[in-house]
Amino acid sequence: MTLLDSQLEELRRATLAAFASAGSVEELEESRVGALGRKGTLAQISKEFGKLPPEDRAQLGKLLNSVKQDLETEYEQKKRRFEQTELTDRLAKEWLDVTLPAPGVHPGSLHPITQLQNEIEDLFTSLGFAVLDGPEVETEEHNFDALNIPPSHPARDMQDTFWLSNGHLLRTHTSPVQVRGMRKLGPPLRMIAPGRVFRNEEVDASHEHTFYQLEGMMIDRDVSVAHLIYFMKTLLSSIFKREVTVRLRPGYFPFVEPGFELDIHCLICDGAGCSVCKQSGWVELMPCGLVHPNVLRMSNIDPEEWNGFAFGLGLTRLAMMRYGIDDVRLLQSGDLRFLMQF
Numbered sequence: 001m002t003l004l005d006s007q008l009e010e011l012r013r014a015t016l017a018a019f020a021s022a023g024s025v026e027e028l029e030e031s032r033v034g035a036l037g038r039k040g041t042l043a044q045i046s047k048e049f050g051k052l053p054p055e056d057r058a059q060l061g062k063l064l065n066s067v068k069q070d071l072e073t074e075y076e077q078k079k080r081r082f083e084q085t086e087l088t089d090r091l092a093k094e095w096l097d098v099t100l101p102a103p104g105v106h107p108g109s110l111h112p113i114t115q116l117q118n119e120i121e122d123l124f125t126s127l128g129f130a131v132l133d134g135p136e137v138e139t140e141e142h143n144f145d146a147l148n149i150p151p152s153h154p155a156r157d158m159q160d161t162f163w164l165s166n167g168h169l170l171r172t173h174t175s176p177v178q179v180r181g182m183r184k185l186g187p188p189l190r191m192i193a194p195g196r197v198f199r200n201e202e203v204d205a206s207h208e209h210t211f212y213q214l215e216g217m218m219i220d221r222d223v224s225v226a227h228l229i230y231f232m233k234t235l236l237s238s239i240f241k242r243e244v245t246v247r248l249r250p251g252y253f254p255f256v257e258p259g260f261e262l263d264i265h266c267l268i269c270d271g272a273g274c275s276v277c278k279q280s281g282w283v284e285l286m287p288c289g290l291v292h293p294n295v296l297r298m299s300n301i302d303p304e305e306w307n308g309f310a311f312g313l314g315l316t317r318l319a320m321m322r323y324g325i326d327d328v329r330l331l332q333s334g335d336l337r338f339l340m341q342f
């Protein structure tokens with residue numbers, strides 16, 4: 001055994017011991033550079049290699065390679081162990097539950113009036129009705145005259161109107177869409193028209209200047225009050241999700257003759273009398289009637305051949321009844337505490 005042999009063995013022993021006791025990647029790296037680096041012990045021993053007699057070189061070469069290999073393998077393993085622990089530590093520290101909902105994000109929901117409107121549209125579409133739209137800024141002619149309410153007619157005072165400076169107005173009801181529907185599509189006609197309407201009213205818990213209605217109309221041959229009752233019962237049973245009992249009382253609206261107020265048997269007390277129905281057993285729900293011949297005529301429909309029924313549903317009021325909302329102002333308040341309940 002030459003001096004170099006023992007130096008190599010010593011290098012292997014000492015370096016393996018240094019690797020084993022290294023407490024960090026930096027310490028490990030320092031020991032590696034000392035032993036295997038360009039100016040390290042192994043490099044210095046290699047320099048001596050050339051000075052040996054050729055017969056000794058082969059054996060020493062083998063030893064040199066084996067030491068080098070041992071040290072490199074051990075270094076790599078130890079380094080990988082360090083990396084592993086570092087990764088595990090970091091994962092433990094940065095632990096995150098990705099299934100938690102993000103803070104401050106609320107799922108949206110449809111406004112209660114929109115929900116009700118969508119349901120009614122679905123129902124009437126399935127019964128062959130078209131869903132029509134009309135402008136919120138209307139002409140006096142569509143909103144009043146063509147509905148058999150001429151300028152001097154006292155019925156104009158039934159609805160407080162927002163007049164615009166150009167003589168137009170904010171529609172006071174969705175009935176003008178009847179006129180637009182009849183003129184555009186002609187008879188036979190089945191249509192509904194949901195939308196926003198405006199009245200110049202003092203706002204309180206039960207009055208708003210802006211609210212929603214849904215107008216309905218069916219024009220055909222030999223339409224009778226029986227048809228009207230059938231469609232209204234179908235509509236109300238679907239909205240309240242149970243069979244409802246209805247009754248008609250006479251009501252006056254210039255665009256229908258005869259005109260009715262449709263009541264339903266109170267759903268709270270089943271007709272026995274309670275505070276909701278003011279002990280009467282009945283709740284007034286919607287005005288309706290058979291379309292006035294003048295209205296048909298003004299929209300180019302011959303009343304000798306065609307007739308029909310119409311109704312005006314207060315969407316806002318119905319949403320309040322369905323969800324037990326006691327202040328109409330909440331609906332347009334934009335208050336998230338209110339809206340997030342739906």
Ligand code: DAH
Nearest residue numbers: 173175287288289310311312
């Ligand atoms: N347009 C009326 C209103 O807002 C409601 C109405 C009554 C509509 C009778 C109708 C009807 O279609 O037949 O006061």
